[in-house]
Amino acid sequence: MPERRLIWDMPTRVFHWSLALSFLGAYLSGESERWALVHLTCGYTFLGLIIFRLIWGVAGTRYARFTEFVPSPSSVLKYLAGLVKRRPTHYIGHNPLGALGILAILLLGLICAVSGWLINAEVGPFWLEPVHLISADILVGLVLAHIAGVLITSYLHRENLIKAMLDGKKQAEAAQAIPQKRPLIAFLLLICMVAFWLWSFSATLFSSTVETSVVISDEKTK
Amino acid sequence: MKYLTACLLFGIFVAQPVSAEHLGDFLSYFASQAKTENPNFAGFSPNRGEQFFKSPHAAEWSCSSCHTDNPKVTGKHIVTQKSIDPLAPSANAERFTNPAKVDKWFKRNCKDVVGRECTSMEKGDVLSYLQAVGS
Numbered sequence: 159m160p161e162r163r164l165i166w167d168m169p170t171r172v173f174h175w176s177l178a179l180s181f182l183g184a185y186l187s188g189e190s191e192r193w194a195l196v197h198l199t200c201g202y203t204f205l206g207l208i209i210f211r212l213i214w215g216v217a218g219t220r221y222a223r224f225t226e227f228v229p230s231p232s233s234v235l236k237y238l239a240g241l242v243k244r245r246p247t248h249y250i251g252h253n254p255l256g257a258l259g260i261l262a263i264l265l266l267g268l269i270c271a272v273s274g275w276l277i278n279a280e281v282g283p284f285w286l287e288p289v290h291l292i293s294a295d296i297l298v299g300l301v302l303a304h305i306a307g308v309l310i311t312s313y314l315h316r317e318n319l320i321k322a323m324l325d326g327k328k329q330a331e332a333a334q335a336i337p338q339k340r341p342l343i344a345f346l347l348l349i350c351m352v353a354f355w356l357w358s359f360s361a362t363l364f365s366s367t368v369e370t371s372v373v374i375s376d377e378k379t380k
Numbered sequence: 381m382k383y384l385t386a387c388l389l390f391g392i393f394v395a396q397p398v399s400a401e402h403l404g405d406f407l408s409y410f411a412s413q414a415k416t417e418n419p420n421f422a423g424f425s426p427n428r429g430e431q432f433f434k435s436p437h438a439a440e441w442s443c444s445s446c447h448t449d450n451p452k453v454t455g456k457h458i459v460t461q462k463s464i465d466p467l468a469p470s471a472n473a474e475r476f477t478n479p480a481k482v483d484k485w486f487k488r489n490c491k492d493v494v495g496r497e498c499t500s501m502e503k504g505d506v507l508s509y510l511q512a513v514g515s
Contacts (some may be wrong), residue, residue, distance in 0.1 A: 191446075191492045194459045276460075284480050 162327040167219040168344035173211055174323055176351060180204040181267070181301070185294060193284035199358040203351060205271035208264055210347060219336045221251035228261065229254035241310075248315055249336050256307055263300050269293045339353065357380060403469050403476040407507050413500035421501065429509030432502055438495035443502050443506070445493070469512025476507070 184200035184257045187193035215224040217281040229237075240246035246253065252260060270293035275280040277290055322328045326339070407424065414421045433443040433451070446464055447455040452471040455464035466472040476482055490498040 188486075189491070191457070191459060194457065198460065249424065284478060287480070287484065 160329050160331050163332065164326050164339060165221055165328045165334070165336060166323060166326040167222060167336060167338065167340045168326065169210075169214055169328055169340050169347055170218060170222045171323055172344045172347050173207055173214065176335060176347075177204065177207045177211075177267075178301075180207065181297065185298065188294070195359065199355060201274050202270055202358075203354060204267060205275065206354070208267050208271065211264060216329050219337065219338060219340065222243045227252040227257040229257045241314075246311065250328060253311065256304070256311070257299055258306050259307065263297065263304065266293050266300065269298060285336070292298055295326060303367060333343050402503060403478055403507060403511055406476055406479075406482060407504060407511070410500045410504035410507065414504055417500055424501070424504040424508040426505070426509045426512035429505035429507070429512075433506055433509055437493050439493055441493045443489070444495060451510050468510050468513045475510075 180200045180203040184197055184204055187197040187200065214222055220226055236248055237254045241255070272289060273286045273290040273293065277286050308319045317329060319328075381445055387391065389456065407432070411421075414424075433447075434449055436442045437444075441458065445458045447467050451468040452466050457464060465474070467475055469475045486498055486503055490502075494502075
């Protein structure tokens with residue numbers, strides 16, 4: 159057994175889990191105006207993350223690049239055939255079917271986030287509304303398929319893919335590993351998200367402080 | 381459920397792409413609905429509508445939490461502070477011209493303010509109030 163070596167760089171992993179959380183948050187907060195600020199903040203975070211991933215798909219490390227994982231139709235079919243026989247070809251990076259799912263998530267995510275943005279800005283036609291809702295529901299389906307795929311291939315290849323997306327390591331030969339972790343880019347991505355969240359909620363945070371101080375001064379005058 | 385709503389909205393849009401409606405069309409639609417919901421229905425009341433619009437409901441908010449007590453002025457979203465164009469057609473000619481929008485916002489806002497869907501009577505009362513503030 160070859161030892162576990164770095165395959166997923168840090169920005170890719172930070173992106174992955176942030177995208178999952180921001181989608182979950184946006185999906186759960188969409189029904190009520192009470193959660194409007196959470197919905198908008200999650201949605202714009204989600205959009206920003208997708209834009210980052212498109213850039214990272216060109217500028218990132220080996221397995222994060224589109225040139226590495228955008229599959230040909232024949233490779234997808236071959237992989238599917240292997241999967242049916244319970245003996246799919248093992249890939250170090252994304253397998254062709256998983257890669258197809260990821261591309262679909264990025265595309266649908268872009269459609270969902272941009273339509274939501276336009277709806278909120280009240281520009282564009284009203285049919286953006288069903289586009290937003292239906293793309294969100296298709297995304298849920300894609301996410302569930304993604305999770306199922308991760309569990310199935312983890313089982314078939316006897317490797318823990320969830321752990322791999324946390325520490326970035328998979329069993330691989332030395333020549334297959336990536337040389338750089340890129341922690342600085344990951345850190346900058348995190349800083350951008352935290353700054354955006356603080357900015358987005360600052361109005362609410364500020365107004366609640368004002369209300370508290372009013373209450374305090376009221377008590378003093380009594 | 382969401383998917384159904386989306387299809388419904390899409391259906392409404394495709395079915396009526398060009399016919400711009402006005403407030404009166406919605407009033408007569410809600411009146412016919414109200415009759416089926418309550419056989420004793422005796423017409424809408426702007427006063428009842430105003431009461432409904434301005435008083436807090438089960439979920440603590442009122443319509444005026446965001447739309448203010450005056451439907452002819454620009455409102456402000458109570459959570460996001462986003463400005464909301466006036467509701468009264470006399471101040472904003474775009475209001476109540478698109479069935480899909482009317483459907484969407486009554487559904488969404490009634491859930492947030494009243495904690496349930498509004499009855500046709502409540503919707504009609506509010507519409508008759510919004511019509512009355514214009515004259």
